[in-house]
Amino acid sequence: MNSNNQNGSQNSAVIEVTDLKVRYGDKSALNGVSFDVYQNEILGIIGPVQSGKTTLLKVINRTLEFTPNTTVEGSVKLNGEDISTISDVYGLRRRIGMVQPLPVGLPLSIYDNVAFAPRTAGIRSKSELDEIVERCLQQAALWEEVKDRLKALGTKLSGGQQQRLTIARALSHQPDILCLDEFSIAVDPVTTMRIEEVLKTLRTKMTILLVTNLVQQAKRLANRTAFFLNGDLIEIDTTDVIFSENPSEQATYDYVNGAFG
Amino acid sequence: MNILRKKSTAHLPFSETVIELFIRLCGISSILFVFGIFFFVFREGAGFLFGGLDVGQFLTNVEWQPTSLNNKRYGALALIVGTFSVTLLAMCIAVPFGLGAAIFVSEFCSPKLRETFKIIIELLAAIPSVVWGFIGLTVMNQLIITVFNAPIGLTMLNGSILLALMSVPIIVSIAEDALKAVPDSYREAAEALGATRWQVVYRVLLPAAKNGLLAAVLLGAARSIGETMAVLMATGHSVNMPSSPLSWIRTLTATIAAELGEVARGGEHYQVLFIIGILLFTITFVVNLIADLAIKGIRQES
Incomplete structure (x- = not known):
């Protein structure tokens, strides 16, 4: 974990996680992890199930608060500001785009799905909304397929299209950070590759946290990769090192090479 | 296979x-x-329905004099209007309160409070209608006389408040089920987009649960239309075209309940009461049909 800056990254830390502990009742989900996420990087987060990856994302956008009986210790700073002291939690969530594992097309039209967050933020002007919807759908590589039926229900789209719709929706409030939680679970390989291309272009505009159960996906996309196991951060380093023959932890090597997980 | x-x-x-x-x-x-x-029901009423009863008059005349010796009249319009007006007013009270309570119980209150609430609401549903009628006769009667300075408190308003109290538990429990049936992933997705609790409710949950909510409202209305004892006791039970919520009225159901015990079996009056039964049957059938079509319509649209 002392390897955070070994890569000599000049970028500033967007997210600083310090000794983060999360418990669900008696069960510990994260046992004190610390790491930084830098501006405009894709940080791949890998690890088997129950390793605390999804919990981590929920802490960052403070949606964990909806789960009863959780305790959170330690601090998470977003651009230097401790998120637990932010009073406008809705504003915080709008700074973070979140893509869930299974695509959740809200039971609204395609247009309304993408316009949802801008509207909750108070944007009313039709032309402004039109522009946001078109821009986000184009960024998510979905515009060409749906531009003639924006009024159709979002839930009528295919799984892969819905996942791109959720990405468009996550981009609609122009977040600084985009979190993707195993986005490719319900998506075919072709669409996965298209979304990966999208992420590569988005990297120039924002910071991306990519939780994935496909280690090869982290290898393809991530600048750095963090390996979580049973609530501990085993290792975080540049993706080249994590996937090399000699990462600093044996468990990392074993997991990346498919020995378990 | x-x-x-x-x-x-x-x-x-x-x-x-x-x-x-x-x-x-x-x-x-x-x-x-x-x-x-x-x-x-149809067999008992059919003889008079097809031989003797002037159906046009039955549906449009307000004179209900089934026991008069020289001027028998079977005009049920006042009864029909009575039933519909008391139900409509009851729904105006029950729907906002019922749906509001359902949203509160399902989305805003703590799990502990929710259990207490549900028990109390179920208790409300378990009160026999004659007890409601008694409350109308004593408590509500006095209250309406005092508040509205009315000569008598046994009015349409009295009956409507009772019917609202009786249908709220049905509306709450069915609407709450409908809201609970909306997948949590919708809530999480909307919350992650920065929506407040209330924005989640009216932008996402209400559209997603609209079928169930409509069913809740219609079942509440059906309960009101069918209710007999409470309205018999609380609305004055007097044949009258209502002009305001403080008018006294009589409903179709109360008429059957009050008169059926005292008519000669097989006579005209007896048969007319069964024709009222057929009418009630038809009304319920139409309400259910509308509900079905509405729900199907919504489904096709989505």
């Missing part, structure tokens, strides 16, 4: 066949009972 299926039915044990037959009978019996009730 087909081959497998055939094979398995051929080897069904005897008990399986018996149970299947029993379940089939249970299902069919519910249809038989409904048709049976309709058949007997």
Whole structure:
């Protein structure tokens, strides 16, 4: 974990996680992890199930608060500001785009799905909304397929299209950070590759946290990769090192090479 | 697949066949009972309905004088208007409160409070309608006289408040189920987009649960239309075209309840009461049909 800056990254830390502990009742989900996420990087987060990856994302956008009986210790700073002291939690969530594992097309039209967050933020002007919807759908590589039926229900789209719709929706409030939680679970390989291309272009505009159960996906996309196991951060380093023959932890090597997980 | 299926039915044990037959009978019996009730009600009223009763007058005349010796009149319009007006007013009270309570219980209150709430709401549903009628006769009567300075408190408003209190538990429990049936992933997705609790409710949950909410409202209305004892006791039970919520009225159901015990079996009056029964049946049928069509319409749209 002392390897955070070994890569000599000049970028500033967007997210600083310090000794983060999360418990669900008696069960510990994260046992004190610390790491930084830098501006405009894709940080791949890998690890088997129950390793605390999804919990981590929920802490960052403070949606964990909806789960009863959780305790959170330690601090998470977003651009230097401790998120637990932010009073406008809705504003915080709008700074973070979140893509869930299974695509959740809200039971609204395609247009309304993408316009949802801008509207909750108070944007009313039709032309402004039109522009946001078109821009986000184009960024998510979905515009060409749906531009003639924006009024159709979002839930009528295919799984892969819905996942791109959720990405468009996550981009609609122009977040600084985009979190993707195993986005490719319900998506075919072709669409996965298209979304990966999208992420590569988005990297120039924002910071991306990519939780994935496909280690090869982290290898393809991530600048750095963090390996979580049973609530501990085993290792975080540049993706080249994590996937090399000699990462600093044996468990990392074993997991990346498919020995378990 | 087909081959497998055939094979398995051929080897069904005897008990399986018996149970299947029993379940089939249970299902069919519910249809038989409904048709049976309709058949007997219709049989009692049919003779007069097709021979003697002026149906036009029945539906448009306000004079209800079934026991008059020299001027018998069977005009049920006042009763029909009475039933609909008291139900409509009851729904105006019950729907906002019922849906509001359902949203509160399902989305805003703590799990502990929710259990308490549900128990109390179920308790409300368990109060017999004659007790509601008694409350109307004593408490509400006085209250309306005092508040509105009315000569008498046994009015449409009194009945409507009672009916609202009786249908709120139904609306709350069905609407709450409908809201709970909306997948949590919708809530999480909307919350992750920065929506407040209330924005989640009206932008996402209400559209997603609209079928169930409509069903809740219509079942509440059906409860109000069918209610007899409370409205009989609390609305004055007097044939009258209502002009305001403080008018006294009489409903279709209360008329049957009050008069059926005292008529000569098989006579005209007796048969007219069964025709009112047929009318109530038709009203319920139409309400259910509208509900069905509305729900289907919504489904097709989505």
